[in-house]
Amino acid sequence: MIRLSWTQPEDLVPHALEAARLDGRDAAAIRDRWTAAGGSTTAPVSGATPEPAPEPLRALARELLDDLDRLPDPAALQANEPDDLGPVLALAAPPELPEPGNLQDRVLGAWLGRAAGCLLGKPVEKIPLDGIRAIAKSTGNWPLHGYFTEQGLDPDIAARHPWNRRSRPTSLAENIDGMPEDDDLNFPLIALHLLERHGPGFTTDHVAQAWLDLLPGGRVFTAERIAYRNLLDGVEPDRAAAVRNPFRDWIGAQIRTDLYGWTRPGLPVEAATLAWTDARLSHGRNGLYGAMFAAAASSAAVTGASVDTVLAAGLSVVPARSRYAAAVARGIALAAGDLPDEAAIDALHAEYGHLHWVHVLNNAALLAFALARGAGDFHRTITLAVSGGWDTDSVGATAGAITGAITGAKALPAEWTAPLDDRYTTSVPGFAGATFTALAARTLEASA
Template structure:
């Protein structure tokens, strides 16, 4: 029996209830109806419960999801957190950025940095914060100073906190052989494909078609998987992310859009617009803002801006009163707090610990913290990002990409870059046997 994650109606309802309540919608009656019928309000962490619900409960789940979709926005929510591009960017005022220079080296640094940060986080994805710390301390790798290893790992700790099953064979220090496949790298490839095929005028329809052509359903997750399913059900791309999708405020869009900034050095508004066109296929509100933040910040990073300006640039394309902007500012403030790293991360988890580990807000706060406290130092930034928990590979990837662009490929530490061997494994058609140096050259080509 296959229990496909992030798609079973009965497993989506708990997430949808939480999403509605976070937006300030009244779900009391719907929640009571669901629980009275035997439905669970405990969201499965991995995306699917072990056993399917009865057909009666599954039918009710579909109805509940539709009813939740129809709940009106609380008064003022659209003013604070709009979905429309013009409304999002109404107050955008990016800071002055340096004249781009060394772009080729910075773009390659972004690709390599994204890979190294992602690879560092892969083995401990889904593990709780205490598990990450226990593993690292048991192997003499705390504070984090290199890729995770199981050499010297206490068997009791290994049993209590098992590695990510898919990543263990490819992502521990003792068995890294190039960059293994990961959605955090697949999506920049899709973005590159879109720009190579359609240029800057690509549409959300083009994004949808690229997914259907290049990505099997098993290679997308959470909001992307819902949108993919909706496309197959005949729902148009502009609506595919809005139907029975409780993950619109999760991190998926934020991991897709760095490349739009890499191709628009010094043009954060242009990069943010491309990111919005991509992200709206699957996300809304804070999910959109995460994508736009990452693209705009990337445009500043490849222009050679310092980290404070990179963060300011990312924030400049995000509605100032949105929850996303609040999370980013909280992370920056925590970096400046004077608390030791572990205590500062503990405070982040106290502030955002009730959110799912794939939500965009907790991960955005951690990203901002790692970038601000890392101060542009690649080693310090990616180790802070990953040791902070939650979506370790995705936050590590974005932090690594931004800091890699600021640093440039030539200055990246060999301990993180040499194991990549300039190779990326991927199942995305047209990119088999990809080398980062070749991908950087193609990225520069579409930016001209």
């Protein structure tokens, strides 16, 4: 029996009820119908419960998911967190950015930084904060100063906090042999494919077709998997994000749009527009803003702007009264405060720990904290990002990409880049045998 995660209707209802609560939509009557029928309101963290629900309950789940889709949004939510591009960018005012220089080195730095940050976070993805700290301390790697290892790891700690199953064979220091496949690197390849094939005028329909052509359904997760399923069910791309999708405010879109910024250096609004076109296939509101923030920040980073300016560029394309903007501002404020690193991260977890570990808001706050406190130091930034927990590989990747772009490839620490061996293993068609050097060159060509 296959219990495919992020698709089972009885498992989606608890997530959808929580999404409604966070949005301020009144789902009390729907919740009552669900619990009266025997449905659970505990959302499965891993995306699927071990056993299927009885068919009558599954049928009710599908009905209630549709009812949840029809709940009206509060007026304040509509005003503060619009989905349409026009209202989102109406007040965009990016900071003045320097003239881009040495783009080849900065784009390569972005690719290598993204890979190194992702690789650092891969083995501890899904492991709670206390587990990450226990593993690192047990192996003499705390504060983090290198890739994770299991050499010297206390067996009791290993049993309590097992490594990410898929990443352990490829992502521990003793196993690294080039950059292994990861969705945080595959999605930028899809973005590059879109620009190479269609140019900057690509549409959301083009994004949908690229997914169907290049990505197996098993390689996408949460909101992306829901959108993929909806496409196969005949839902048009401009509606695929809105049908039975409780993950629209999660992190998936934020991990796939850096490249749009790399190809629009010094043009954060243009980069954010490309990101919105991509992200709207699967996300809404804060999920969209995460994608736009990452693209705009990346556009500033490849100019060599300061971290403060990069963060300002990212925030310039995000609605000021949105929850996303508040999360980024909170991360920046904590970075500027007097709390030591661990205490500041504990404060973030106290404030945002009620959210799922791949929600966009908690991870955005952590990303902003790592970037601001890292202040352009690549080593410090990626270790802060990953040691903060939650979606470790994704936050590590975005933090690494932005800081790598600011730093440039030549100045990146060899202890982080040498194990990559300038190689990325991917199953995305058209990118077999990819080297980061070649990907950077193709990225620059797509910028023209």
